[in-house]
Amino acid sequence: MxxxxxxxLGQQAAxxxxxxxxxxxxxxxxxxxxxxxxxxxxxxxxxxxxxxxxxxxxxxxxxxxxxxxxxxxxxxxxxxxxxxxxxxxxxxxxxxxMPKTLLKCQNIFFRLLPGKLFEQMGLTKKEVIGLTRSMMDLNFKQRxxxxxxxxxxxxxxxxxxxxxxxxxxxxxxxxxxxxxxxxxxxxxxxxxxxxxxxxxxxxxxxxxxxxxxxxxxx
The missing domain is CATH 3.40.50.1820 (Alpha/Beta hydrolase fold, catalytic domain)
Known part of the structure; x- marks a missing residue:
């Protein structure tokens, strides 16, 4: 098996x-x-x-x-x-x-945070914001x-x-x-x-x- x-997001394999x-x-x-x-x-x-x-x-x-x-x-x-x-x-x-309003608010909050806080994720602040933005239109409801x-x-x-x-x-x-x-x-x-x-x-x-x-x- x-x-x-x-x-x-914000986690690692560990x-x-x-x-x-x-x-x-x-x-x-x-x-x-x-x-x-x-x-x-x-x-x-x-x-x-x-x-x-x-x-x-x-x-x-x-x-x-x-x-x-x-x-x-x-x-x-x-x-x-x-x-x-x-x-x-x-x-x-x-x-x-995807809850668009929540993601937009989250990205606004991310922009205000220092870049060092994102390092532990394994991504840069720009990458995190870009990733969440690219998810905005995901919708699996009909399937x-x-x-x-x-x-x-x-x-x-x-x-x-x-x-x-x-x-x-x-x-x-x-x-x-x-x-x-x-x-x-x-x-x-x-x-x-x-x-x-x-x-x-x-x-x-x-x-x-x-x-x-x-x-x-x-």
Whole structure:
């Protein structure tokens, strides 16, 4: 079983370390660094999706994708474009239709911050602003009914900016499961790694067993 963890904006691959440590069972776990994948090219959403898609396609067999925020958007996009490759999706604090007003306000705020604060992201301030600007027109709402793989929608109980979108994702995606993580904010993988790992164990491992049973029955 192959699991790919996809970090959010402002995070790095290491943001999943505590979650990985708390997982039970055996799996081939991959945590790509999005900024390393896109290094050397203009940081736009389209380019980021292309290199992420190529990365997933290079892995053997089907993949269970688990993404947070920007990582969740990439996982959702990939699941829509490659249903034959995605085994399941876990979408944490994920928007399916970009909130333009929020992104514009966020970019205004980013412009006021010193450039050094962005260095820990692995991007420059200009790249972060350019990336968020390139995402403004993303809207997957009309395609959510196409998803035919198991989906877990996850949101921190205190993540007020994404709770509504989480509920809508769970409603619009066939057979999706919604889980709220108590006392957690936006970055569930860092704030509540053990709770998230327990949720993933229950969701991914259960789905993997269903797939094995189906294969054995053929």
């Amino acid at each position: 192959t699991v790919v963890f996809v970090h959010g 943001s999943w370390d505590k979650t990985k440590e708390a997982l039970s069972g055996s799996a081939d776990i991959f945590t790509p660094d999005l900024w390393e994948l896109s290094a050397g090219s203009e940081v736009t959403y389209d380019h980021l999706y292309d290199v992420f898609s190529d990365y997933c396609q290079s892995l053997s067999g089907k993949v269970h994708l688990c993404g947070l925020s920007l990582g969740g958007v990439l996982a959702l996009h990939y699941g829509l474009e490659h249903p034959e490759k995605a085994a399941s999706l876990t979408l944490i604090a994920t928007q399916y239709q 959510l009914s196409e998803i035919n793989v198991p989906v877990a929608v996850v949101c921190g109980e205190k993540d007020t900016a994404n709770k509504k979108a989480a509920a809508e994702l769970a409603r619009l995606i066939p057979h999706a499961e919604l889980s709220m993580v108590p006392r957690a904010g936006h970055e569930v993988n860092e704030a509540a790694p053990q709770q998230l790992a327990a949720l993933l164990d229950g969701f991914i491992l259960r789905r993997a067993q269903v797939s094995l049973n189906r294969s054995a029955a053929r």
